[in-house]
Amino acid sequence: MARRSLLAEVIRAQEQRRRAQERTQREWGIAQRRAEQEMQRAERDATRQAAADGRERERLLHEDGTASAERLSREVEQRMAALNGLLVAALGSQQGLSFAAMRQRPRAATFSPRPDLLPSPPPQWEQFAPLSPAPTGLSARFGGKTRYEQQIALAQHNYAQAMANYQRAEGDRQARLAQARANFENAANAERAEVARHNAEVDALETGFQAGETEVVEDCFSLLLARSGYPADFPDDRRVAYRPEPRELWVEVELPDRTVVPEERGFRYVKTRKQIDTLPRPEREVKQTYASVVAQTALRTLYECFSVDARGLVDTVVFNGHLSTRDPATGSPIHPCLVSVSANRETFDGFELAHLDPVACLKHLNALVSSHPYDLESVEPVVDFDKAKFKFTDEFDAAAELDGRYDLLKMDPYKFEQLIRQLFEKIGMKSWVTQPSRDDGIDGVAINEDPILGGVCVIQAKRYKRVVEADAVRALWGAMEDKQATTGILVTTSWFGSTGRQFAANHRERLRLIEGAELKHLLAEHLQLDVRIGLDRPPPRRR
Template sequence: MSLVARSTYGAVLIRVGQSGGGGMARKKSLAAQVVQAYRDAQKAKAAEAKRQQQEQARREKAAAQAQRQREREAAKLERDQAQEWVRAKKEKERQEAEQARKAEQVVRDLEKRQAAREREAELKKKALAREVAEAAKLAKQREAEQLRQEAEERTEAVRQQVALMQSVLVERPSGLRAHRGAVEEALLRQGPEGLMAAVDQVLAAVPYPEGLRGAWRSAFAPETRELLLEIDLPGQDVAPTAAHYRFKASVPPAVVPQPRKDAEVKELYRTLVARLSLRAIDEAFAVTPHSLVNVVAFNGHVHSKDRATGKAIRPCLVSVRSSRETFEDLVLDEPELDPVTCLRHLNAVVSQHPYDLEPVRPVVTFDLSKYKRAPEVDVVAGLDNRPDLVALDPIEFEHLVRRLFEAIGLKAWVTQASRDDGVDAVATNEDPIMGGLCIIQAKRTKNTVPTEAVRALAGVMHDKAAAKGILVTTAWFGKASHDFAQRTGRMQLIDGRGLKALLQEHLNIDALIGLPKLPPGWETRDVR
């Protein structure tokens, strides 16, 4: 029973007790009241129960509402929390995104700055590369210009060297004749040694182009009025092997020589040797009086190394002996003068290949310690009592034949290149009736001279318009050769017997002819 019902029921009982002295009516009324009260109580109880149920329902409803409210609040809280989490997450994401954006911005800024620095560095690098390239280009241009200038300078040096070599004879010093008095006085005071010292002193002061003046020695033979002069000629390297120099734009660029033709180099050296020889003789005559020196004997040597052995050698490349009269008849200043031909005109012994240091035997040698000359290829004085004509070398045979025909009376002997160990020569016979140009050819051989050699001499005679041709040999001629010479009427054939007889007659040389067998018709006395 609820609290409300219990209170109502008690109230009824109290009221009944208070009215117990009444009658039945009162009893009925009481019972009714009790019932009523019970009913009321029940009603009240029911009402209370209902109320309580309602209250319970209300409370439950309120609780349910509160629960729902709590749930709503919890859901709201949860939503709020979720929203807050979402917001927080979004905020975090936003912040992270902002941070990422800022980081990306920082990275971008860094990248931009880095890119800017790289661009700046690249620009600087390119600018530096351009500067370096420009500097390299300018340096290359300067180097090329320097090399071009060097090529021009070296070409000019070659040109000047060639010009010096070609002008060494024409551009001779003047005033040397003024020293003749001093030379003569030196001879009177100190004898031949004084004369040589004076000549050496004067010649030492004569200016020469650099590299073209070598050492010299001299000796004087007063009894023959002969001055002996020996000089050291420049080596082959004085002749430039380069025609000119040019700039070559190669890698690396360079100045390269353009080689001069080998024949031209050799010809430069050959003519230089001839010019220096003629100039030395001219200076020797210039500084000495006519009354003291009438002949100059000259030898030109070269200091070099033998390419075959490596030993030092000093070959003689030119040797000549000339009288003052003959030499002063030359016009050395004439530009058309050929110095090599001029030496041949002086009967000089000249190396056929001076650039290759092919030696010749000096016409005259001398002993400086005694100031005496010891002729070698001056064949008349140098041959022994019974020389073998066949055993002579080509140079000795050439000079023997030259001296023979000079003794006979021919003049202006000019030797030319020979390919058969003989001598080709052009001479002049000054006889007013029988004179004229004479072609002479000599054959130093042990066998019969072929007819082709006779016919070849006839061809040379025709080419030179010579008045006469002479073919001289150490051997003999065949019948065909004699017949051909007789038909021409202007040819003379001199065999070994005839040559031996002429040497005995004109040069007083009793020669031998070392033939392996006697020619047809010869006797032993013809060769012994």
Template sequence: MARKRGFFAELQHQQMLQERERQRQLKQAAKEAEQAARARERALAQEAREQRELHVKQQQDEAAAYTVAAQDRMNELGRVLVDGLRHRGVFSFRQMRRSFRPRPFEAPSALATPARQPRWERYAPPPPSGVGRLFKGTHNRAIEQAKASFARDMALYQHSEHERLTALAAAEARHRQGEESRRQEVEQHNAQVDDLEKRVMAGLPEAVEDYFELLIERSPLPADLPVDVEVAYQPDSKKLLMIRELPGVDVIPQNREYTYVKSRDEIVAKPRLVKEIKQAYANLVAQIVLRTMRDVFEVRPSELVDEVAVNAHVSTRNRATGKPERPCLVSVSATRKQFEELVLTELDPAECLKYFNALVSPHPWDLEAVRPIFDPDLSKYRLVDAHDVAAGLDGRPVLLEMKPFEFEVLVKQLFEAMGMKSWVTQASRDDGLDAIAVNEDPIMGGVCVIQAKRYKGTVEPDAVRALAGVMDDKRASRGVLVTTSRFGKASHDFVARHGRIQLSEGPHLKHLLSEYLNLDVLLGPLSGR
């Protein structure tokens, strides 16, 4: 049997047990705190891993989205011509007109529903019962208080309802006013379309030019592609001359694909091959030109235009001087009959331009210009058809005394009378005329370069050799050099070797003017140039 401890020993023993328990609890608390801390660390680490994984996934998705967007853009730019066949756009007066459809009035939600009207039944106190019947005064006072509350709430309701109805009537009035304004706007627009149609059908060149500019610019194109065009109309030949704005090469996506590099935490772009960018841009330029011509021939009435010529320019800055410039990258002409023979969904745009004997920049991505087949200053052509030089000459006019513009138009009329079509002039570096025309003769036909020199003396052989160079540049099948004077032996020898150049001297020019225009002229004095 254990010895019983004394009081003091027992007290010390109990204190020792309490201290052990306290130490045990402290150790347990520390252990639990350590476990909780580890759990928090694990949770934070898991959250961090999940955040990193989410970030990586987001970056990978973003890179994939950039890649898809770049490919979609390339596909879109590669379908400019074909997609244009699916979207007919606005190509007639009928489609230009608007229709007015009245829109019903829809009351604002705050005004549509009236507030709940007060009803006496909700205010009237219940009739007295039992002992209450003995105290009629109390019931009567309750009724009076209820009537006062009912009257106050009814007045508020009526005031609120009056304001609501007033605001609703004002909203309806504004709606009617807006609808009337919209109707008048539609009627005014349609009246303008009617007026434009009358002027276009009357053959007024300015109206035809406005009509085509409006419709061609509204033809839908992918975003960031310019829609600006400028036109000149020649009613006698039913020919439309167009200046078309092109995008720069930067419209082609410069990167092929994007990838996320985890070690650098960075989205890295893989550049598109330079060759691919050049090919895509050249193809886009060809598509835009053909799309423009197609849109012209889609305009109704179709009798307005038999032929369209397009100069396609790009606005840029000269890298050497910093000055703005607009090099011409494509210059082409085609008749409606020629264009209707195309299968636009199957052809190669670049090859099609070759088929039309177009002048195409050999390096459009470098903005290397070609000499356009007609002067970009369209104001010159707006005057040509209104000025009939041959009809205005009487007596025996002297060719060397004619103004340059009059001489240009006279030569134009002569060769058109001889069967040349698609006549377009270019700036000449001397006192003469440079022009590109099409001879529709089935044997001797094709693109023809025509140069006319108002000389008094012998034309130098360099002029003949220069014509041969222009013919090569324009891919012309024939060249004609006309002068008011004569050519030397060296020029005739060069022509004999070349085989595709025809020289026409002063007497022959005089004969041609007499035969085709019934015009008797003097060449002019022969002393000096």
């Protein structure tokens, strides 16, 4: 899996904090409502105890129980509305991948000193001067003048002392003000430096994304999907892989378990028993809702990925939806795949997501969808991130190594498989070649994007000199059933026996046989290769 950039981890951490905060707020809201209910219940209990009329107490009890049942029913309705609107909620709110939005700007704050750093007015003489005027006449002769002079002297002393104290305090204030201003400038400079570093990383991310660097593309789409606002109790685990050559994005998402669907249809207060009864939701509705949640999650992920303007980078998105749970029969941890779908941008852009049926849309896309997701029935994913079932190998241009009339029977078996892959990709399929070990008799897994006959196609290529027996055709059919594939193709450099051809004819809607002569024609038509097949003897003529 791709190395995560520091920016990716920061934004992922921010999203995790947002989800944690949302959960905390939700829990706090629940606790607050419970506290309010307890308070209201205590008040009503006091009212009931004080009420002399028994019928009044019964009425209050009934009102309290009915109100609680209605509140619980509204919460269930709101939950169901959120589950049924998972896909629609993403429409319009998804802003795609905006590098401009990722960039930061330093705060345009100005220095504002604290109140204790603001200057205070200096002492004034009027604050200390005697309030009474200088004495005159007899009052001055009989000691008034002396007393007045003493008051003046004392006032002058106090004024001088106050002025000295003010000057010392002012010097200290100016020193603290200068330090605060310096601290503010240092913090502002540090913030500007951090913003510049962050924006430089965003610029590098955008440059790498536009250049189609694999790890950067994976990081960017991981950031995009991390911002998707699913309900707080939905898991947020996902993996992203990018294949530049076919311009494919693989996304694996952890699905919520079936407990996300409320098993309660509503609540009702029963007056005779003085208790709230649960109205069960029909099991059929619970299962249908969960299947819709799985389908909406798949389509929502495809929509979010295609909302990015990356037409030169991503043409196809492959989605796998897994569930981490335990096998109810054994208790062992299991990780079934409940939905796997491949869609190209052109087809998906033609959908009106606000009006379609998510389950029907996946069927239209030839998705592999669990028939019973509620019961954890798994499907084989189109691509396996852990490469446990299909081991994808590095691709190379096998056709480039063929020059002139090259004999296919002299090709390396691995290169022959790669040549068949290139042929089907040129025809219009999306194909991957598996490694020889543990491939279940399959040489390739292809995605046919035809809206009518498309789906998963398993391919086997046999570089034979003699007849291909019917057992090989039946084995391919068994592999198709095992992989839940729509079609199967068996390619050979030789020919098929009558029994094998008849078996394929009986399943001609799903099984296709390509013999050596037709293979040469297809290579010439689609890859412009003129090859030969040096059989020991020519194929038998057919009537």
